[in-house]
Amino acid sequence: MIDRPRYTIGVDFGTESGRAVLVDVADGREVGIEVEPYRNGVIDTRLPAPDGDVVLGPDWALQDPDDYLEVFRGAVRRLVAGSGVDPAQVIGIGIDFTACTMLPTTSDGTPLCFLDAYRRDPHAWVKLWKHHAAQPEADTINRVARELDQPWLPRYGGKISSEWFFPKALQIMRESPDIYRAADRLIEAADWVVWQLTGRETRNNCTAGYKALWSAADGFPESRFFEALEPGFGAVVDDKLSRAIVPIGDRAGGLTERAAGWTGLLPGTAVAVANVDAHVSVPAATVTAPGTLVAIMGTSICHVVLAETAPAIDGMCGVVENGVIPGSFGYEAGQAAVGDLFAWFVDKAVPPSYHDLARSHSVSVHEVLADEAAALRPGESGLLALDWWNGNRSVLVDADLSGMLVGMTLSTSAPEIYRALIESTAFGTRVIIDAFEAGGVAVDQVVACGGLPERNPLLMQVYADVTGRSWRVAASSQTPALGSAMFAAVAAGPPIGGHATIEHAARAMAHLRAETYEPTPSHRPVYDALYAEYVRLHDLFGRGADPALKTLKRLRFEALDASNAAETAAR
């Protein structure tokens, strides 16, 4: 038995589907993959049948926890059955999730939305990461935190997002006291899923640290702070959460009989502590030590870098001890619109000829644009953009900023703008790298993963040129699921064929693509000059010296308010 290959399963819970990968523990080979789209997807207009008459407010985004279980009953079962692998050879399973995605449950873990008494209340359902309706609660938290000079605030760039755990929890309490009262537990969906697999509530330190203001050194914020947010909220941690936070890399438990039945795996199979999709990608991109930034590049970019110590860095999203790799501090930073920005451009600002060309060559519009854009020299377009179409996450932490494009002439073309937008996101990345290095966190090289790098070599080369660093690309197209499978191998441990540490797992199971994007020496001076312009405009418009963007935003909201008032009056 010890000579047969060992496998683990990693399950990546995304926004629209769950994706399960069966991986060879020895070398990371991905033996099989199965995807399970969520039946109820993102619930953002009305509750699912039979409660479709319950309409959701703007900015709401819910999910159905049964859709998560279906990933095990469907995708994982098919994966095991279809692989021809003996379930005894599958030594562990690990999961990662979007975050913060959270739900209220009873003390035995039953989601309140499963109960007839509560299911017509939208607050009984899972609040998905992109549920943005808790902005008033986030505003309260940020204001009170500043007033009470909370020591954790600097760890999060001075401001937390409406997407995080406590804004969502506070929204439940304020808007649905019944649900808040009925909720024995408020829990990350990641941890709820592990609870369903193991029969035991286990809370991971990654979501706790990055989304719920927890740290190994200080625990959660004090009760006095929560009570100051809303009378009665002071006991939220002791009443609804848990102060027992388990580090990633640990074994959460073994598969219950019931969960084994869903999946076709053996009861007792090791289950890893849950993780977050971006953070779990880091070891899957081969990175387990300081000095290498991991850029998870998709609609947005999440940047993770490890450090031995935790100096204060301007405008990162968070720093968590043991939050990414046990034994180091994991810093997270972010750019709010990258793939989304290019998608906006293609949808909203590219004329028909490029769409026609793409159709006639059966390629994407992105490829057509990138092809022409690649023929341009740096600086040739005369264009420069500030990439703030969705605000600025790092290092300015300001959602109210907006985009800017400078330098257009009557001969400016779509490929020129496309390249300028790519360059602007690269400049944004360089600002983040510069902030890390200025704060004492080394960034010697970069590994990229996610959807963008493999589709867009021009983008990778521009990023290398602009940042002056080597960029490599993770070999796997499924880095989150691979990372979860790696943590599963660690949870299983060496005695049954797993790995002793995540570093061991990374050495064996994680790989890079052969190609390296090296900075082009002749491009560096031009990009340095353009970057100097970018930084000056970045500081001018982003740090308050010029009020244009704020004024435009204010006038926009006033116009929309006037518009709404006129509509209301007309009714």
Added chain:
Amino acid sequence: MIDRPRYTIGVDFGTESGRAVLVDVADGREVGIEVEPYRNGVIDTRLPAPDGDVVLGPDWALQDPDDYLEVFRGAVRRLVAGSGVDPAQVIGIGIDFTACTMLPTTSDGTPLCFLDAYRRDPHAWVKLWKHHAAQPEADTINRVARELDQPWLPRYGGKISSEWFFPKALQIMRESPDIYRAADRLIEAADWVVWQLTGRETRNNCTAGYKALWSAADGFPESRFFEALEPGFGAVVDDKLSRAIVPIGDRAGGLTERAAGWTGLLPGTAVAVANVDAHVSVPAATVTAPGTLVAIMGTSICHVVLAETAPAIDGMCGVVENGVIPGSFGYEAGQAAVGDLFAWFVDKAVPPSYHDLARSHSVSVHEVLADEAAALRPGESGLLALDWWNGNRSVLVDADLSGMLVGMTLSTSAPEIYRALIESTAFGTRVIIDAFEAGGVAVDQVVACGGLPERNPLLMQVYADVTGRSWRVAASSQTPALGSAMFAAVAAGPPIGGHATIEHAARAMAHLRAETYEPTPSHRPVYDALYAEYVRLHDLFGRGADPALKTLKRLRFEALDASNAAETAAR
């Protein structure tokens, strides 16, 4: 005979064609119109057959003077013949032209390009207004004018354009001394055409004043200045031009037998002194007195306003005494890209859905965009643009500036950008109006003419809202030709049924459309706030405080140079 209606003909020589209108002198009714496309159009790549092997340099733009004569032999002849009007009822003919459009001729007015000895030299042909190959000569003129502290320089905003008369003349001398030597005359095409009609060289004060540095008070610049530009060029005025400059509104002469034969008109029919298309539009837009700005709106905007005195105004294109209406000073200012900017947007940055919608409704893409844009409230898009896609003419006089768009989000749509571009050109107009008023030249209201106003009511309303002034629109779609017909009526004079002055002609023959665009009171505060942002960014990026646009331009030229060098090396 005196009871029969009297008519005049106005001929507008445009860039691609000549357009002749037959107008009733009593009320300005346009009885007929005929258009003659130029057979050789704009000559910008190679000379016409049989000399098609002669290739032109970049930025060259020539025309064939025979194409101008064909307008009389074709369009005017058809107009007269087709109107059923007795030629004896046609009491005058007037013309206007693009400017500076100039050519070298012999002493009898024969264009050098008509002569076999010279016709293969591109410098023998007409240099069209948009011939931009004399930029080095314009640079020399501007430099030397500053060095010699020339008193005329402030009248032209401190800088002249490569399009003007002396850069073109100097280019001929530098690049083709033979042609320069053979040219007994260097003359505006406008004046050359009048010469062909009357048999007599007559030079108008409008082109002399706006394009050739002449003024009634000071004449041309001193010989010493011209000699400083290039040895031997000092005598250019006395050798090739004439110091006899005739005011617009005068009678240049009567039709020769030959010209009468071309047109079907009677020999001796009054011919008016030539005029410029923009300036001749002013009385045709009913304006003959100070206080009303005329905005000639097409691919660009030319602004003309009259004044009793001539205070120095920042950044106008020129101020000429009697240059537009005898008895007042005519100020000209300009915006370099207006219709061109909207056309760029539609061609280069509007996605397929709007093109499809336009096609399915058989309307223009502009109309589809304007329709959606009109539903937006001021400020609602959150966008603001600097309209410098073709540099800035007034008030910054800086061709090296480029455009800027600020405030984009992931939901920014094409109609929102379209409206922001319209608003930006309106802000540009307001800057010019503010400069006039700050200098003591009143602008109480505006009359628009040209192609844009009648096609785009949204644009007119935005201009009224932004400038806080009433905007009216000239009734005629052919204001230049109508204006020429009006000056023809003045040249004919009252004894034979014409008008005594251009003011009389305007009262009788020029009209406004019924509709008035009044500023919307509720829009004013928002546009004042947006204008304040515009002005701050305008001064920040346009007056040198922030170097971004200049740096981008420099990097662009360096990249293009490197690109050209690489291509040359590869050959």
